Amino acid sequence: MNHSLNDLIKYFCSAYPHSQELSKARLTKMIYLADWENYKDSQKQISNIAWYFDNFGPYVTDVINIAYEDPEVRVVSTRTIYGTDKTLIEYKGQKPILDESVKNVLDKVIEGTKSLSWKSFIDYVYATPPIKQSARYNYLDFSKFI
Template sequence: MSNLEKLIRYILLNYPNLQELSKPRLVKLIYMIDWRYTIETGNQYTDINWIYNHYGPYVNDVIELMKQKDNIFKVDTYPNPFGGGFTDKFTLIDKTKVELDKELRNIADKFINYTYNLIWSDFINLVYSSYPIKVSLKYSSLNLVELAKEFKKHHNN
């Protein structure tokens, strides 16, 4: 099982209200966890090559993995009630507990607990306030390991 799959499974097992967990929120939550883990350990937890696209950090890796593992995850697509196309909702079919290392579990729990009840604008403001987004150009690749080194250098002085 890949680290990304473990993290997705952990989030879906522990997210307080899955009905509110949209595709953009899930992907950005994984980004925030991956970023914090990289700051604390010097290594990225997932193997995602994060891209700063038009709406912040985003990649298709998360949803693609979930669709490939259709015996574990169910992805349902619905018309977006707020307009603008479609949205995905997620179900974890295989609810087997996932063991994460203590450091990652603590980071994931903090981000889940802090963000799950934030309205979208507050959540996205948190994402946009992250160092990689503040210092990178749109449409660039976010090298979290190098950005974490820069971040630590600037914030330890």
């Protein structure tokens, strides 16, 4: 059931309606949300990421590393409206073909987050049981929250 992280990145980049908001942090957290959503239903993640709760919530370097490796995906350094650094992930190719169940989970994450400001999005992520009920600087074991 695990799909390549590359396909998940490309799907989110092609389907998310606000591409200028797909920073490495937002995209990483959207993949976390997809893994959590899928785990709640099937006790399996979509990706094979070992999620870590660092200073900024669920974060790993897997997503940005894969983005850098794929010649079809662009990693663009820019600035936020506040002047801080921001790294966007862009993909302009065809939407990857995914299992219908995986596509449904990713679409659910998009629907649930597309209208959220950055602060509301972060609040949404922090409200998930694996983050809300865990201590920072630990790997997240989704099985403890079902």
